[in-house]
Amino acid sequence: MKIQGKMFLWLAVFILLVAIVYGVWSHEPAGTTALFLAFGLSVMIGYYLAFTARRADTGAQDRPDADVADDAGELGFFSPHSWQPLALAFGGALAFMGIVFGWWLMYFSAPFILVGIFGWVFEYYRGPDQRY
The missing domain is CATH 4.10.860 (DNA Excision Repair, Uvrb; Chain A)
Known part of the structure; x- marks a missing residue:
């Protein structure tokens, strides 16, 4: 770095x-x-x-003196099957359409955005007393 x-x-x-x-x-x-x-x-x-x-x-x-392969390895954990980005994208698209067509569309986009954010944050949450 x-x-x-x-x-x-x-x-x-x-x-x-x-x-x-x-x-x-x-x-x-x-x-x-x-x-x-x-x-x-x-x-x-x-x-x-x-x-x-x-x-x-x-x-x-x-x-x-390093090769390209020297920096290979695990980059992190990425969710393999999350539907939350789709909900966020749909809500974001509605929100941007609200800027163009009318602010009233924000009322319809807010639930999609909130559900997408909430679902993405708590997607792997199991509770404080549970083990994987």
Whole structure:
């Protein structure tokens, strides 16, 4: 993660230079503000990755002699058969259609969104006294 942190910090330096040049030459406030905000986001991500790299083990991407297979392994647990993303997608689509056609559609999208979020969060919850 060290290399990613450095990449984002160098990107932040580049965006800062571009923002200054763009602001001086164009005198356009919206684009200049957007570039300065992109600079801030790059600094935040780069600092986070650099800060986390000090606490994490050295990954294969930080070693110049590493192969692609050195970083293989388990990435985490992913639910193999969850229907909750479908409910969230349907509720989100209705919500965005509510922005276009009328805010009254939000009343129909809210139950789908709430059921999808609740179901996704508690999908594997078995209770405090039960074992798997």
